[in-house]
Amino acid sequence: MASDLNIVRPEVKQLTPYNSGLTIAEVQRRYNPRKISKLGSNENPLGPSPAVVSALTSYAANSHIYPDPAGQALRTRLAEKHGVAVEQIILGNGSEDLLSVICRTILRPGDRMVTLYPSFPLHEDYTTVMGAEVDRVGLDAALEIDVDLLLAKIGTGPRLVMFANPMNPAGAWLKPDDLRRVAAAVPAQSLLVIDEAYAEYAEGDGYLEAPDAMRGKDSDWIVLRTFSKAWGLAGLRIGYGIVSTSLLTGYLDRVRTPFNTNGAAQAAAIAALDGEAHVRTVVELARTERERVRSALEEAGYRVVPSRGNFLFFDTGTSGTDISEALLAEGVIVKPWKQPDYERFVRVSIGTAAENDHFLDALSKTRS
Numbered sequence: 001m002a003s004d005l006n007i008v009r010p011e012v013k014q015l016t017p018y019n020s021g022l023t024i025a026e027v028q029r030r031y032n033p034r035k036i037s038k039l040g041s042n043e044n045p046l047g048p049s050p051a052v053v054s055a056l057t058s059y060a061a062n063s064h065i066y067p068d069p070a071g072q073a074l075r076t077r078l079a080e081k082h083g084v085a086v087e088q089i090i091l092g093n094g095s096e097d098l099l100s101v102i103c104r105t106i107l108r109p110g111d112r113m114v115t116l117y118p119s120f121p122l123h124e125d126y127t128t129v130m131g132a133e134v135d136r137v138g139l140d141a142a143l144e145i146d147v148d149l150l151l152a153k154i155g156t157g158p159r160l161v162m163f164a165n166p167m168n169p170a171g172a173w174l175k176p177d178d179l180r181r182v183a184a185a186v187p188a189q190s191l192l193v194i195d196e197a198y199a200e201y202a203e204g205d206g207y208l209e210a211p212d213a214m215r216g217k218d219s220d221w222i223v224l225r226t227f228s229k230a231w232g233l234a235g236l237r238i239g240y241g242i243v244s245t246s247l248l249t250g251y252l253d254r255v256r257t258p259f260n261t262n263g264a265a266q267a268a269a270i271a272a273l274d275g276e277a278h279v280r281t282v283v284e285l286a287r288t289e290r291e292r293v294r295s296a297l298e299e300a301g302y303r304v305v306p307s308r309g310n311f312l313f314f315d316t317g318t319s320g321t322d323i324s325e326a327l328l329a330e331g332v333i334v335k336p337w338k339q340p341d342y343e344r345f346v347r348v349s350i351g352t353a354a355e356n357d358h359f360l361d362a363l364s365k366t367r368s
């Protein structure tokens with residue numbers, strides 16, 4: 001038996017396993033803490049709206065029927081919400097599915113993909129798998145997006161420009177004028193993909209939503225959204241893309257698996273859209289608590305990146321992994337960042353007030 005598995009493509013051997021964060025069960029087993037606060041995956045601490053729960057209950061008896069592969073009902077709702085044609089909406093099994101579909105549709109071996117760094121690892125991984133190269137634009141010394149460097153790299157005409165805005169893990173975001181400059185700078189031979197997983201938390205707060213920045217643009221673009229964060233459906237796996245043209249949607253459609261989004265997720269997403277008031281409550285809590293936690297961290301002497309997401313990225317001043325392990329022993333799950341230059345940083349999601357207090361209290365114990 002060949003133990004070095006030469007059957008596996010070298011591009012795949014280059015990948016590191018996704019750092020998906022610990023489950024509650026795993027922390028229970030390892031530390032058996034008094035209580036657990038799960039602040040490692042940017043989930044919505046209030047869960048889905050009651051309307052979602054009843055939609056799922058009614059759906060259950062239809063589980064034997066294949067879902068609508070076109071997701072017509074949900075796509076129609078999303079097209080209305082965003083003021084685009086139904087043919088400009090594509091659904092994904094989470095937006096991570098669409099990241100993979102986009103890379104498989106667009107990237108050739110040797111192509112270049114420009115992204116912001118520290119980055120959402122999947123943007124890089126799906127690029128690497130295609131044999132394309134990742135070109136990173138790091139934060140500047142003030143921990144803000146280096147817009148000039150980003151514009152310069154975009155000007156060189158990479159096949160793909162793909163980043164999260166607000167950024168994950170940093171939480172930094174492109175100011176409205178900068179986003180307009182970026183959108184205008186992308187040349188016709190490049191595709192711009194803006195992953196807006198956290199847009200709901202940023203809306204109306206010195207933030208320009210990407211679909212608004214893209215209107216009237218000649219070159220192609222895709223804006224990704226997800227139901228996993230503010231809408232509270234992470235366990236169901238559903239996200240979507242708003243695509244510049246129906247022609248491009250049609251090619252992405254050929255690459256995705258036909259039944260990539262399941263029926264329960266489609267039904268739940270429609271019910272979630274019916275209950276916008278719930279999302280407003282979720283966002284309000286996240287914004288208020290984010291600023292409270294940020295002040296507390298800064299008062300304790302930590303450097304914190306200003307954030308428009310439901311999370312904060314801060315410099316622990318020491319090993320982020322060690323701090324995270326000490327927090328785990330106290331029952332607090334956070335995400336230590338593992339990418340080069342950011343190993344001292346930890347990303348903490350904003351939970352309920354009680355969960356955030358649990359985190360701040362556990363963190364203060366690591367210093368005494």
Ligand SMILES: *Cc1c(COP(=O)(O)O)cnc(C)c1O
Nearest residue numbers: 094095096164168197226228239
């Ligand atoms: C959480 C997140 C997603 C969402 O992924 P899903 O597959 O929709 O759950 C996508 N992009 C970024 C940057 C994220 O942080």
